[in-house]
Each structure stands twice: as structure tokens, then as C-alpha cells.
Amino acid sequence: MKAATFGEVFAVREFRVLFGSFALLVGGDSIKMLAMSVLVYAQTGSPGLSAAAYMVGWLPFVLGGLFLLSLADRIPPRALMVAGELVRAVTCLLLAYAGLPVWAMLALVLVTGLFSPVFFAARAAMLPEVLPGDAFVLGRSLLNVASASAQIVGLAAGGAFLAWAGPTGALAVTAGLSVVAAVVLRVGLPYRPARGTTEAGTAEVGAAREKRPGTTKAGAIRETVRVNRQLLADRRVRGLLLAGWLPCVCLAGAEAMVVPYLGGQGQAGAVLAAAAGGMAVGEFAVGRFAAPGLRERLSLPLAVLLGVPWLGFALGPGIAWAAVLAAVATAGLSYQLGLQRRFVESVPEEVRGQAFGLQSSGLMTGQAAGAALVGALGEVLAPGPAIAVAGGAGVLVALALAGALRPARTPVNSPA
Structure with missing residues (x-):
């Protein structure tokens, strides 16, 4: 497989649209969760409810991932992504100005x-369609x-907006970012049919449905459960999913202890920012300087x-x-x-779409x-030993998953 370059990836207009809208989404969500946490604390004075408000945005991934993911292959991807941004904008405005308990x-x-x-699944599944071959991997890295x-x-x-306009103003800013992202997606992406209903390859898809997961006329919940x-x-799919999940479970456990380890003080922000920076550097370095084959051989040592x-x-x-x-630890996320x-x-x-959503x-x-x-x-x-235990568990999990983390011995461009 020919190695792609970042220049080639950014030359694709659709990727630039996905990249820019994704940056707006992540930045906006960070502001939203912080602002909502502050808003809840201001109303209740409860640290527990404030923490719950900060994390509540991630909890629906459990139910949505179990029961709704088939929609990612039933609805055109551009429409789904635009709808997601508009739902986020309306939600933020209601949180800010509806006076809800x-x-x-x-x-x-x-x-x-x-x-x-x-x-999220609609966005992730569209990436290999606009970036074939090794360009897809570099796109994921970016x-x-x-x-x-x-x-x-x-x-x-988010901290600056909170100091300037309070939590309601910060939520309004997030709503504005979502509207901008919706416009960027609507104008910048061409129409693509739903993956499960595209006319191209319909005969092959229909023949394959007897043997492997596919889309049917079943209800969204039933279809999601069936395909999952x-x-x-x-x-092979299960091994790759576990290899992507379990080392990160241990990493999340270690990071969750950073605040109590440092006594709940603002110093934790510096450590968590360093962790985010390490992740960015690792992703860029491996994506930019490692050839496709080497990138796959590095999966096991980097997971360790x-x-x-920690x-x-x-x-x-x-x-x-x-x-x-x-x-250094989060650089291994590459x-x-x-x-x-x-x-x-x-x-x-x-x-x-459902496969990426499940991931x-x-x-x-x-x-x-x-x-x-x-x-x-x-x-x-104590928090320090707990972090060390999480790190040790991460090493053991990576070694246990060595079979999935190691690439197959066949060449990258060989048929399966």
C-alpha cells in the first residue's frame, strides 16, 4: 500500500469540511459540559450533581450504541450530521434560557x-469513502x-466565556458553534445516499445479506441489536474492537485519579493538558513518519x-x-x-456506519x-497506587490482546 501524506489528505475538500466541523464539535462540547457543570453547581451547590452534569453527555452512548446505530446506515450521512449539529444547538439554547430545573x-x-x-457513526463511516487506502488512516490521525x-x-x-458571560453565555456560544458547523456541513459536503440503500452494488449487497451483517427492513432497534x-x-472484528477498547479503559481509569492525586487543585489541569498534548504529538508523529506497515507493527508496543x-x-x-x-503514556494512544x-x-x-458507531x-x-x-x-x-494499578492493568491487557494488536503476516495489499 502506498503511503499517503498529510498534504494529500488536506487536498480533499470533503475531508477539510469534516475536519473543520469536527473541531467545532469537540471544542463546543468541551465548553457545553463545563458550562452546564457550573450552571448546575450554581443552582444546587452540590459537587456531586455538578460532576454528574459534566459527565451526563457521554452516558447516552451506552443506550444509543446498543439500540439506534443502524440509523447511521439508513439515513444519508450529510443529513444526519447536520441534524446532529442542530439538535446540539437547540439543546444548548434550552439549557441556557428555558429556566429548566x-x-x-x-x-x-x-x-x-x-x-x-x-x-458520530455517520461522520466516521464517511471518512474511508472520501479518503481511500492509507489516506484514511492519516485522516483518522488528523x-x-x-x-x-x-x-x-x-x-x-470555556473558562474565558464563563468568566465573561457566565454559563448561559457560554452555552449560547456553543449553540452558535453548532449552527456554524451545520452550515459548513450542508454547504461543503455533497449528497451521498444512505449506505444501506445505495443503488451501486445493490445486487452484491442483497446476495451478501444471507451471509453477513447487512441492512434490512427491520425496525431500527431490532436491526441494531442484530448487526451488533x-x-x-x-x-476478527471482535478482536479489533477489544484491542481498541480495553487499553483505553485502563487509561481512562488512570486519568480519572489525577485530580484526587493532586488534592483536587488546579494543578490537575496542567497534567491533563499535558496528557492531551502527548496524545496529539503521538498521533501526528506516528501518522506522519511511520509507513503503513510499520504503523501496524507498532500497535502492540505502543499499546504497552x-x-x-502510570x-x-x-x-x-x-x-x-x-x-x-x-x-508519554498518552502518546501511546497512536x-x-x-x-x-x-x-x-x-x-x-x-x-x-454501525460498525464505527459500535467502536x-x-x-x-x-x-x-x-x-x-x-x-x-x-x-x-491512595490515588497514586490506584493510578499505578491502572497502568499495570493496561500493560497486561495489551499483552493479552497481542494476537489482535499484531498485524497479519500477509502483506498489507494482499487479498484476505
């Missing part, structure tokens, strides 16, 4: 968030870099690297060393680049579970 705000975010996995950078900028901007089961029953630095927290490092260890080509080739094209929903769910598990461990142990 706390329970209603949390319920609104949960209900509207049920479709978030579908919107989106990950954008995610890390937008989180940092979004949190910093079939994807997970496929040994994801856990090793072991150093058993020694009680100060903030400077904690930031260095966190940055291990996922070596899985992307194999994942795309392992799933049927007609359910690619992201499982990742979100696993990270929440990892944070909860290591948080519970931190109640028993």
Missing part, C-alpha cells in the same frame, strides 16, 4: 444525547489530533506504552513529573492507527467504566 436539564441532555452515537487540540482550546475558551451481535460474533508510565505514580511524583509521565485499516476491511461496507460507543462506555472502577479502587488505596 436541574432534573429537567439532565433529562434533556440524556434524551437528546441518545442519538449522538448515530451522528481527527484525533484535532480532538485533543480542540479539547484544550475548548476548555480554555453479528459483528461481535466475528472473531499506554500503561507503563506505574511511576507509585513513587508519588510531583506535578512536573506527573505531567511528563501522563504525556497504537490505534495501526488497527484502522484492518477494521475497515473486516466489516461489510453496507453496515460500516466509538464501546470506547465511551468502557472509559466511563474504567474511571468508575479505578475511582472505587482509589477509595481503598
Whole structure:
């Protein structure tokens, strides 16, 4: 497979649209979660409810990922992505100006968030269509870099907006960003038919439905459950999903302990920012300088690297060393680049949207579970040892998944 370049990736207009709208989405979501947390705390004075408000936007990924993902292959992708931005804009405006009680705000975010996995899946599944071959992997790398950078900028901007206009003003800014993203997507992307109903290749798809996951006329919930089961029953797909999920579960657990490790003070922000920076640097370096074959061979050692630095927290490092260890660890997240080509080739094209949705929903769910598990461990142990345990678990998980993390011995461009 010929190695692509970042220049070639950015030369594709549709990718530039996806990239820009994704940066707006991640930055806006960071501002929204921060503003909502502050708004809830201002109304209730409860740290617990404030923390719940910060995390509630991710919880719907569990239910949405289990029951609604088939919509990503049944509705044209541009329409889905535009609808997602408009739903986010309306939600933010209601949170800011409708005067809702706390329970209603949390319920609104949960209900509207049920479709978030579908919107994310539509975007992810469109990427290999506009970026074939190795360009797709570099595109994923650039989106990950954008995610890390937008989180940092979004949190910093969120703090500035909160100080200037309060939580309602920050939520209004998020709504504005969503409207801008919707316009960019609507104007910048051409129409593409729904993946499960495209006329091209209909005969092949119809013949394949007897043998492998596909779209049918069943209801969205039933179809989502059916295809999820079939994807997970496929040994190769299941291995790649677990390889993408489980090391990140341990990473999320370690990161969740950074705030209590530093005594709940503002120093944690510096460590978490260093972690985001390490992720961005790792994604860029591996995407830019590693050839496709090397990228896949690096998956196992980089997945191991994801856990090793956290072991150093058993020694009680100060903030400077904690930031260095966190940055080195998250650089290992680039291990996922070596899985992307194999994942795309392992799933049927007609359910690619649901497959990518399952990948992201499982990742979100696993990270929440990892944070909860290591948080519970931190109640028993001190935060430093709990972080070290999470790192050790990450190393063991990566080694246990070595079969899925290692590439097949056949050449990259060989037929399966």
C-alpha cells in the first residue's frame, strides 16, 4: 500500500469540511459540559450533581450504541450530521434560557444525547469513502489530533466565556458553534445516499445479506441489536474492537485519579493538558513518519506504552513529573492507527456506519467504566497506587490482546 501524506489528505475538500466541523464539535462540547457543570453547581451547590452534569453527555452512548446505530446506515450521512449539529444547538439554547430545573436539564441532555452515537457513526463511516487506502488512516490521525487540540482550546475558551458571560453565555456560544458547523456541513459536503440503500452494488449487497451483517427492513432497534451481535460474533472484528477498547479503559481509569492525586487543585489541569498534548504529538508523529506497515507493527508496543508510565505514580511524583509521565503514556494512544485499516476491511461496507458507531460507543462506555472502577479502587488505596494499578492493568491487557494488536503476516495489499 502506498503511503499517503498529510498534504494529500488536506487536498480533499470533503475531508477539510469534516475536519473543520469536527473541531467545532469537540471544542463546543468541551465548553457545553463545563458550562452546564457550573450552571448546575450554581443552582444546587452540590459537587456531586455538578460532576454528574459534566459527565451526563457521554452516558447516552451506552443506550444509543446498543439500540439506534443502524440509523447511521439508513439515513444519508450529510443529513444526519447536520441534524446532529442542530439538535446540539437547540439543546444548548434550552439549557441556557428555558429556566429548566436541574432534573429537567439532565433529562434533556440524556434524551437528546441518545442519538449522538448515530451522528458520530455517520461522520466516521464517511471518512474511508472520501479518503481511500492509507489516506484514511492519516485522516483518522488528523481527527484525533484535532480532538485533543480542540479539547484544550475548548476548555480554555470555556473558562474565558464563563468568566465573561457566565454559563448561559457560554452555552449560547456553543449553540452558535453548532449552527456554524451545520452550515459548513450542508454547504461543503455533497449528497451521498444512505449506505444501506445505495443503488451501486445493490445486487452484491442483497446476495451478501444471507451471509453477513447487512441492512434490512427491520425496525431500527431490532436491526441494531442484530448487526451488533453479528459483528461481535466475528472473531476478527471482535478482536479489533477489544484491542481498541480495553487499553483505553485502563487509561481512562488512570486519568480519572489525577485530580484526587493532586488534592483536587488546579494543578490537575496542567497534567491533563499535558496528557492531551502527548496524545496529539503521538498521533501526528506516528501518522506522519511511520509507513503503513510499520504503523501496524507498532500497535502492540505502543499499546504497552499506554500503561507503563502510570506505574511511576507509585513513587508519588510531583506535578512536573506527573505531567511528563501522563504525556508519554498518552502518546501511546497512536497504537490505534495501526488497527484502522484492518477494521475497515473486516466489516461489510453496507453496515460500516454501525460498525464505527459500535467502536466509538464501546470506547465511551468502557472509559466511563474504567474511571468508575479505578475511582472505587482509589477509595481503598491512595490515588497514586490506584493510578499505578491502572497502568499495570493496561500493560497486561495489551499483552493479552497481542494476537489482535499484531498485524497479519500477509502483506498489507494482499487479498484476505
